[in-house]
Amino acid sequence: MTALLFGLTRCGVPVDTTVLVAARPRWAYNTALSVPSSMTARLKTILVVDDDEGMRDTLTAILKRDHRVIVVSTGEAALAIVKREDVDLMLLDIRLPGIGGLEVLKTVKESHSLIEVIMISVINEVETAVKAMRLGAYHYIAKDFEYDALRSLVRNASEHQDLNRRVLTLSAQVAEQSDREFVAGSSKALQHTMELVHKVAKLSATVLILGESGTGKELLARLVHREGGRDDAPFITVNVAAIPSELVESALFGHEKGSFTSAHRQQLGKFELASGGTLFLDEIGDLRLDLQVKLLRAIQEGEIERVGGTKPIKTDFRLIAATNVDLDKAVKEGRFREDLYYRLNVIPIKMPPLRERVEDLPELVNLFIRRFNAKFHKQVTGISESALQILRSYWWPGNIRELENLIERLVAITDKVWLSDEDLPFDYHFAKLDASDRGHETLFQEACDTFERNFIIRALERSDWNVTAAARYLGLPLSTLKHKIGRLDIREIARRLRGA
Numbered sequence: 001m002t003a004l005l006f007g008l009t010r011c012g013v014p015v016d017t018t019v020l021v022a023a024r025p026r027w028a029y030n031t032a033l034s035v036p037s038s039m040t041a042r043l044k045t046i047l048v049v050d051d052d053e054g055m056r057d058t059l060t061a062i063l064k065r066d067h068r069v070i071v072v073s074t075g076e077a078a079l080a081i082v083k084r085e086d087v088d089l090m091l092l093d094i095r096l097p098g099i100g101g102l103e104v105l106k107t108v109k110e111s112h113s114l115i116e117v118i119m120i121s122v123i124n125e126v127e128t129a130v131k132a133m134r135l136g137a138y139h140y141i142a143k144d145f146e147y148d149a150l151r152s153l154v155r156n157a158s159e160h161q162d163l164n165r166r167v168l169t170l171s172a173q174v175a176e177q178s179d180r181e182f183v184a185g186s187s188k189a190l191q192h193t194m195e196l197v198h199k200v201a202k203l204s205a206t207v208l209i210l211g212e213s214g215t216g217k218e219l220l221a222r223l224v225h226r227e228g229g230r231d232d233a234p235f236i237t238v239n240v241a242a243i244p245s246e247l248v249e250s251a252l253f254g255h256e257k258g259s260f261t262s263a264h265r266q267q268l269g270k271f272e273l274a275s276g277g278t279l280f281l282d283e284i285g286d287l288r289l290d291l292q293v294k295l296l297r298a299i300q301e302g303e304i305e306r307v308g309g310t311k312p313i314k315t316d317f318r319l320i321a322a323t324n325v326d327l328d329k330a331v332k333e334g335r336f337r338e339d340l341y342y343r344l345n346v347i348p349i350k351m352p353p354l355r356e357r358v359e360d361l362p363e364l365v366n367l368f369i370r371r372f373n374a375k376f377h378k379q380v381t382g383i384s385e386s387a388l389q390i391l392r393s394y395w396w397p398g399n400i401r402e403l404e405n406l407i408e409r410l411v412a413i414t415d416k417v418w419l420s421d422e423d424l425p426f427d428y429h430f431a432k433l434d435a436s437d438r439g440h441e442t443l444f445q446e447a448c449d450t451f452e453r454n455f456i457i458r459a460l461e462r463s464d465w466n467v468t469a470a471a472r473y474l475g476l477p478l479s480t481l482k483h484k485i486g487r488l489d490i491r492e493i494a495r496r497l498r499g500a
């Protein structure tokens, strides 16, 4: 049955206002895997964009039973909604006052590629509708559609969106797995460390990784494990500092049934679980002195004894230890056994702090932007040079973990495709003011220089690196700007950027 819908009873939807019709609670997830997907689907949000009040009312009446429907009468209002709401599908009139349907479609697809758009056209507009499909519309429907045809088109578009979402999630998961193991950076300091890693990985000797918190010690340990040919064997991690001290011994060495009150059954320790593979002992500096003796024996003899056990058990594991404390000092202060220290320190590998390899920042930032784009379905393409410059001046007490968290936060909340210095939290701008190890005579000057440098780089970026235009923009004589560019080492940055 063909229904000409314009004459249908109005639903009382006022023109030029956004109306929200929610049929059921927004999130109606069912997580049980055995439930058919049609039942697990969440309630979808459909944005209807049409300047014809009758059409808006009709579409709302048809769709509101199964969907959350938002209606607007202009392209401008539609774009505002897309920014604000989690829209799944759009029914978009081709002819709109103001911004036209095709323009709206293009903008929506650029920023929210997962939204499926069905164009509404009058009969003699089929050519335009085809053009719309080339721009990424899911389909089009003529204004004199049949109810069932519309319902089925919406259902198909919705399934298409689910599929796209799933593909995106799966490819993100696959990418994330290998991405998580990737050690980014090409600074001299990191290269030096990596050369050592490649050499020692094959030796199956004990490795001690030293470095501040968040520098990538565990990432490196996993790389040593993989390159050492133990890829298929277990990689067992124990963070000594995170286990209550009375449980560390049994966690590491295991225990026999009945060896203490709560030992209801035998338990294998991490040394045994790591057999054939690698045991990664994190925060080794926190290991109790009595356990240090047992650890030394395990390394030297390749034997361990379970708590409450009577006979030694042979184990074969590679030990990688890591610490962010100064073990040398701990030995001098009697907190760490000297013999164990020498035994562990056969091949020390130092992870340099981020502040000593700021050359790695662009690569790391881009890696994390890609990672969190996938996680948050964003399309951030990069970071501005002036923002990078601010990050270079920061002293990174939390190292790469802190950088990773910062980029995660920025990507999660941004609506833009480009991160700039304005997006950085306040603390990062004035990082130098807090640096405790700096001489106070130069502190004020350094803070001013950092500010000036960032400000000038921003002006240059805005002026396409044209110094004359930037001077005009800043209201400075050209000679003054040139002098500042020289004094603040901005030339090198400009050269790199223009060469890129």
Ligand SMILES: Nc1ncnc2c1ncn2[C@@H]1O[C@H](COP(=O)(O)OP(=O)(O)OP(=O)(O)O)[C@@H](O)[C@H]1O
Pocket (backbone or CB within 6 Å): 180, 182, 183, 184, 185, 211, 212, 213, 214, 215, 216, 217, 218, 219, 220, 282, 324, 364, 367, 400, 401, 404
């Ligand atoms: N070079 C790198 N390239 C990519 N990601 C890195 C790099 N270094 C560290 N990371 C990431 O930074 C985070 C912290 O790294 P990791 O856990 O290995 O550091 P850590 O030194 O063991 O930290 P902690 O001392 O706090 O235990 C991880 O998410 C890791 O994947």
Ligand SMILES: [Mg+2]
Pocket (backbone or CB within 6 Å): 217, 218, 282
């Ligand atoms: Mg760690």
